[in-house]
Amino acid sequence: MSKASPEELRGLFLFEDLDEEKLRWLSQYGTVEEYPADGVICAQGDPAEYFYVLLDGEMVMSQNVRGHGVEISRTARRGTYGGAVQAYLDDQIEQRYQHTLRASRPSRIFVLPARKFGKAVRQWFPMATHLLAGIFFGMSTLRRTVDQRERLSALGTITAGLTHELNNPAAAAARASAELGERLLGAQRSLADLAARGVDCTHLSALVSLRPKLPAPAARRSPMEVSDAEDELGDWLEEHGVPDAWDLAPGLVAAGVGVEEAGEVAAAAGEHLPAAVRWLAEVLEVAQLQEEIAEATGRITALLDSARQYSQLDRAAYQRTDLRGLLDSTLTMLKRKIGPDVTVKTDYDASLPPVPVYAAELNQVWTNLIVNALYAMQGSGTLTIRTALENDHALVEIGDTGVGIPEEHLTRIFTPFFTTKPVGQGTGLGLDISWRIVADRHGGDIRVESLPGDTRFQVLLPLAETSDTDG
Numbered sequence: 001m002s003k004a005s006p007e008e009l010r011g012l013f014l015f016e017d018l019d020e021e022k023l024r025w026l027s028q029y030g031t032v033e034e035y036p037a038d039g040v041i042c043a044q045g046d047p048a049e050y051f052y053v054l055l056d057g058e059m060v061m062s063q064n065v066r067g068h069g070v071e072i073s074r075t076a077r078r079g080t081y082g083g084a085v086q087a088y089l090d091d092q093i094e095q096r097y098q099h100t101l102r103a104s105r106p107s108r109i110f111v112l113p114a115r116k117f118g119k120a121v122r123q124w125f126p127m128a129t130h131l132l133a134g135i136f137f138g139m140s141t142l143r144r145t146v147d148q149r150e151r152l153s154a155l156g157t158i159t160a161g162l163t164h165e166l167n168n169p170a171a172a173a174a175r176a177s178a179e180l181g182e183r184l185l186g187a188q189r190s191l192a193d194l195a196a197r198g199v200d201c202t203h204l205s206a207l208v209s210l211r212p213k214l215p216a217p218a219a220r221r222s223p224m225e226v227s228d229a230e231d232e233l234g235d236w237l238e239e240h241g242v243p244d245a246w247d248l249a250p251g252l253v254a255a256g257v258g259v260e261e262a263g264e265v266a267a268a269a270g271e272h273l274p275a276a277v278r279w280l281a282e283v284l285e286v287a288q289l290q291e292e293i294a295e296a297t298g299r300i301t302a303l304l305d306s307a308r309q310y311s312q313l314d315r316a317a318y319q320r321t322d323l324r325g326l327l328d329s330t331l332t333m334l335k336r337k338i339g340p341d342v343t344v345k346t347d348y349d350a351s352l353p354p355v356p357v358y359a360a361e362l363n364q365v366w367t368n369l370i371v372n373a374l375y376a377m378q379g380s381g382t383l384t385i386r387t388a389l390e391n392d393h394a395l396v397e398i399g400d401t402g403v404g405i406p407e408e409h410l411t412r413i414f415t416p417f418f419t420t421k422p423v424g425q426g427t428g429l430g431l432d433i434s435w436r437i438v439a440d441r442h443g444g445d446i447r448v449e450s451l452p453g454d455t456r457f458q459v460l461l462p463l464a465e466t467s468d469t470d471g
Contacts, residue, residue, distance in 0.1 A: 002032045004055065004110050012079035012110075014053060022124060030112040035103035041083070048084035048095040051117040057107020062100045074104060084114035166300060173296035180289040183282055190279035197272050229253045236262055242274045248281050255284040320354035320465075323362075323396060327385055330366040337371065341380035349388045356465040358441055365434040369398045369457050372431070376402025376455060393444070393460040405450040413448065 006023035009015045015023065032055065035041055041052055044064050052059075058076040082101045095114075103109070221229070230249045236259045237245035252262075257280070265280060266273050331344065338344060373383055381401035388395045405413065414435040431446075438444045438459055447458040 003027055004030060004032050008055070009110070012053065012055075014079040014081060022120075025120065026112065029116050030110050033109050033111050035107050035109060037103060037105045039103045039107075041101035041103060041109060042097045044097050044100045046097050048086075048097050049114050050083050051085065051112045051114055052081060052083040052101060053110040053112070054078055054080045055108040055110050057109075058104045059107065059109075060102045060104045062102070063098070064100065072099065084117065169296040169299040173293050173300070176289045176292040176296065180286060180293070183286045183289060187279060187282040187286055190275060190282055193275055193279075197275060226253065229258060232259055233257065233262060237277065240266065240273055242277050248277060251281055251285060251288075252277075255288065257284070317360075318356065318358050320356050321359045322354050323352065323357075323387055323394060323461075324348045326359055326363055327366055327387070327396070330363050330370065331385070334367065334370055334374075337374055338383070339374075339379045342374065342377060343382045345382060345384045347384070347386040349386075352387050352389055352394055353463065355394045355461050355463060357461060358437070361437045361441060362461075365437050365459065366396075366398070368431065368434045369459075373398060373400035373402065373455070373457075376400050376404070378402070390460065392463055394463060396459040396461070397456050398459075399454065399456040401453050402455060404452040404455050405448070407450075410448060410450060414446070 004027055006020065006027050009023050009026055010018070015026065018026075035057070041059065042048075042050065044062075054075070055078060058074065059080060059082065060074045061072045061082060063070050063072055082099065083097060084095060086095060230253045233253055234246045234249040237249060240262075242248065262277070265276050327346070327348075331338075331346075370383065370385075377383070377400050384397070384399040386395075386397040386399070388397070414431050435446055438446050438461070442461055444459065444461040447460070449456045449458070
């Protein structure tokens with residue numbers, strides 16, 4: 001360990017404009033340390049206690065991403081700095097090294113304690129310090145705010161779609177429920193009328209037992225076959241003196257009643273056949289309304305299941321999850337945005353195992369990519385979603401037949417605030433958020449290939465669990 005002379009420090013571009021007093025101060029409080037080849041100067045995540053400046057040799061800056069060291073830069077330029085570069089912001093906040101610095105060959109490094117470095121910068125350049133601090137904290141606040149706004153915007157899209165999808169089955173259930181009360185009263189009145197006409201208990205019991213014995217309606221009958229069945233039953237009812245025979249026939253045929261079943265009603269009701277047929281028609285309408293309510297509530301339950309799957313409210317934050325379920329739930333939530341002229345094709349690899357992921361956050365990624373694809377197609381085209389195995393990663397590909405991404409924009413699409421959409425239609429954070437979720441949170445990657453009519457975003461997720469799962 002030795003000292004650097006003011007003359008040596010003045011030869012560095014970082015310090016060349018400092019006066020003698022400041023150079024002597026740096027020389028007094030800083031030291032020169034030597035590092036061998038591959039020697040660690042500072043390690044990512046450790047407390048940021050020193051500011052480092054390269055005097056001689058070569059430095060490599062790298063970052064650990066989910067257990068993988070990624071080299072960011074390599075330089076031999078004298079005066080290049082690293083370490084506690086933000087020490088000037090606030091000496092009361094504990095800061096940590098954001099990257100790892102290594103000497104790629106034997107190197108001499110000027111080392112300055114972070115607190116002294118930060119204090120000196122604040123004293124020597126007060127205005128510049130305030131400006132830099134304002135930019136740093138302002139950009140951080142802006143990014144968090146717009147990030148949150150982007151998420152809320154996506155939530156609004158999902159909420160609107162879910163509300164729209166729930167409205168139809170809810171309205172159907174309400175309508176059927178209202179009609180059900182009227183039909184039940186009508187069936188009760190018809191049964192009371194039969195009793196008042198003198199139909200004894202034995203015949204009433206026979207009539208009541210007919211309903212469960214009726215056969216299920218014939219599946220997939222052609223319109224011609226249905227029309228012939230209605231004509232046949234209408235003729236039979238009219239011949240047997242049943243009023244409104246042609247009005248009753250369609251409902252009875254739809255419920256599985258034909259001439260044979262009508263004969264059984266006649267045998268049980270005798271001379272009171274018209275009243276018995278009216279009662280049976282109303283009972284069958286009650287059963288049909290019950291089926292409609294069951295179908296509508298089943299649809300509502302399925303939509304809520306998709307919403308729960310999308311939000312992952314009932315699941316742990318990080319666990320092995322079936323990607324197909326996540327993709328399907330996202331498609332369900334976005335159904336309202338998928339126009340009638342957009343064809344959705346899915347190709348899921350059945351051999352793909354569950355993948356360890358933050359499921360709710362990945363659904364944000366699928367939402368961003370699918371919404372972008374729909375925007376690119378402008379209401380018509382083909383949306384393709386595919387999963388596959390690629391080495392030790394799961395691949396999710398979302399493709400569209402839209403206009404494509406200009407080649408000059410491909411290198412910038414994941415840059416914060418960059419967007420190709422008109423002003424007011426995009427924040428430029430959707431793909432930035434997606435990148436951070438996939439790369440930072442999952443240790444994965446996003447690739448993009450684009451030509452007019454064929455754009456594909458490919459998300460790669462590691463199949464092995466990572467140790468850093470605490471967020």
